Structure formats: structure tokens, C-alpha cells
Amino acid sequence: MRTTGIAVAAVIIALPLLSTAPAAAAQSPCTDMGGNVQSGDVCHALEIAPEYTIDLRFGIGHPEDGAVAAYLAQERNRVIGLARAPGATKLPYSLLVTSVSTSSGQPQQTTQGYNTNAIPSTPQTGTRSLVLKILADIESARSDSIYKSFTFDFDQNRPVTLDDLFEPGVDPVDVLSPLVAADLTRQFTIRGFTVSNGIRNPATYRSFAITDDAVVFYIDQSAVLPAAVGGVISVVPRAKIPPLKI
Numbered sequence: 001m002r003t004t005g006i007a008v009a010a011v012i013i014a015l016p017l018l019s020t021a022p023a024a025a026a027q028s029p030c031t032d033m034g035g036n037v038q039s040g041d042v043c044h045a046l047e048i049a050p051e052y053t054i055d056l057r058f059g060i061g062h063p064e065d066g067a068v069a070a071y072l073a074q075e076r077n078r079v080i081g082l083a084r085a086p087g088a089t090k091l092p093y094s095l096l097v098t099s100v101s102t103s104s105g106q107p108q109q110t111t112q113g114y115n116t117n118a119i120p121s122t123p124q125t126g127t128r129s130l131v132l133k134i135l136a137d138i139e140s141a142r143s144d145s146i147y148k149s150f151t152f153d154f155d156q157n158r159p160v161t162l163d164d165l166f167e168p169g170v171d172p173v174d175v176l177s178p179l180v181a182a183d184l185t186r187q188f189t190i191r192g193f194t195v196s197n198g199i200r201n202p203a204t205y206r207s208f209a210i211t212d213d214a215v216v217f218y219i220d221q222s223a224v225l226p227a228a229v230g231g232v233i234s235v236v237p238r239a240k241i242p243p244l245k246i
Contacts, residue, residue: 029069030060033076047076051083052092058099062130063152064159071148072097075134082138089139096135102209102216103128104246105154124154127246129209131218133231145231147207147218153246160246162205165215167245173202175241180205180217180224180234187232188225198224210246214238 030037033056035045041061047054054076062068076095083093105126129151136144151160158164162172181199188195198204207218217234221227238244 029065032069033072049083050092051088052080053094054079055095056097058097058132059101059130062101062128062150063154064130064150067159068130068132068150071132075136079136079138093139094135094137096137098133100131100133100209101129102211104210104212126154126212127160127210128152128154131207131209133218145221147220147231149207149209149218151208151210155246160210162202162208165208165244165246166242170242172205173200176205176217176236179236179240180219183234183236184224184232187234188229193225193229195224210244212238215241215244 030043030045033043033045034047035043035056037060038044041059043056043058043060045054045056056072056076058068058072075097079093079095082088083091103126106122106124108122108124129149131147131149134146134148136146138144152158153160153164165172166175177199181195184195184199201223204219204223205217207220209216209218214235214237217236219232219234221229221231225232
């Protein structure tokens with residue numbers, strides 16, 4: 001498993017990506033969001049108004065940068081729209097976003113070419129995953145913590161969703177639900193929490209990251225455990241599941 005990262009405020013962690021795109025292209029989604037690139041591959045976009053605070057820290061250089069920026073713009077506009085709506089209460093609202101990145105397979109290798117230019121010598125293989133953690137504090141008395149993942153398969157040059165993980169005929173929920181239920185029970189039984197029927201909902205497994213050894217599922221607040229627990233993470237070893245279709 002390969003991960004990279006920096007510490008951020010509000011006990012949330014943002015881990016940047018290793019970019020294979022040219023620098024100018026990698027910065028485009030950040031510019032679109034009105035942000036600045038930090039540490040080479042993390043974008044920080046901050047917008048503060050009397051009605052709201054928008055604080056976005058996300059990795060750039062992912063093959064789906066455009067989709068990432070579009071999703072973040074949608075979430076930002078949603079929160080701002082709610083904050084500016086007539087009769088909005090419990091202002092100011094806030095939207096805090098950070099990201100985690102992982103990869104599997106082999107990274108792209110480069111060699112030093114003529115006039116010290118780096119030239120790609122081997123292609124990227126395997127997958128790269130970017131998971132956004134979204135903490136929205138809006139009308140409700142509590143904050144809502146959800147996840148949104150983007151996983152890209154370099155070998156097949158395509159995004160990967162839950163339906164793409166396994167070969168045809170393998171039901172992802174049948175495979176994953178007992179493993180995730182056992183893992184979450186181990187994590188939370190001592191605190192008196194029990195796993196709900198949401199463990200059988202395919203939407204529970206929509207946000208994930210792939211590593212060489214595991215598939216890591218990021219599960220939204222209230223999806224399978226009480227809201228007080230917040231969002232949860234379950235690591236499923238690849239050795240315990242059918243071979244991935246990647």
C-alpha cells in the first residue's frame with residue numbers, strides 16, 4: 001500500500017496524489033475551484049462569508065480530476081444555496097472536505113532525457129484511488145460525514161465502481177457484507193454499537209480505495225451504525241475475497 005499525506009485542521013487528514021499529468025493540467029481543477037496548490041499536489045480552496053465557511057483540501061493529479069472538481073463544485077454550491085436561502089437557521093453553515101489517496105500496482109517510471117527533461121519510460125499500472133471526506137454542518141443539529149471515492153484502473157483505462165470490482169456473476173454485497181459486518185462488530189462491540197441492516201445495502205460500499213493488499217471501504221455516517229459513531233472505515237483483505245476484475 002502506498003500513501004502520501006499532510007496534516008490538516010479539524011482532525012481530518014488530506015493525503016495527496018502522485019501526479020502523472022503535466023503540472024499546468026494538474027492545477028486546472030484547483031484553479032477552477034478558486035484554490036491554490038500546496039505541497040505540490042494538494043489543492044486548498046477557502047471561502048468565508050457571514051453565512052458559511054467552505055474549506056476544501058483535496059489531492060490533484062488524479063485521472064478523474066475533472067469529475068472531482070465537478071463534484072466538489074456541486075457540494076459547495078449546495079451548501080452556499082442552503083446558507084443563503086430565506087429563513088436559514090443555525091448559521092453559519094460549513095463544508096469541510098479532505099482527501100485520502102492510495103494506489104495499487106506499479107507507478108510510472110521516468111528516465112532523464114536530453115537537456116535534463118524527464119521522459120516516461122514505463123506506464124502506470126494498477127489503480128489509483130482518491131476518497132473525499134465531506135463534513136457538512138448545515139441545518140441539522142449534528143454534522144453529516146459522508147465519503148465520495150474516485151478509483152481509476154490504468155490497465156483498462158477506465159473508472160472503477162462497485163459493479164466493476166468482481167467478475168460477472170459475483171454479487172458484491174453477498175461477498176462483502178459478512179466480512180464488513182464482522183470487521184465493524186470487532187471495532188465497535190466494546191462500545192455497545194451493533195451493525196444495522198444497512199450492511200446489505202449496495203450504497204454502503206460505493207466509496208472505496210484499492211491497495212495491493214486490501215479494498216478499503218469508507219462508509220457514510222448512519223449507513224450501518226448510529227449517527228454518533230460518524231463515518232467508519234473497514235479494511236477487507238484481498239485474500240478473503242474473489243479476485244478483483246482489475
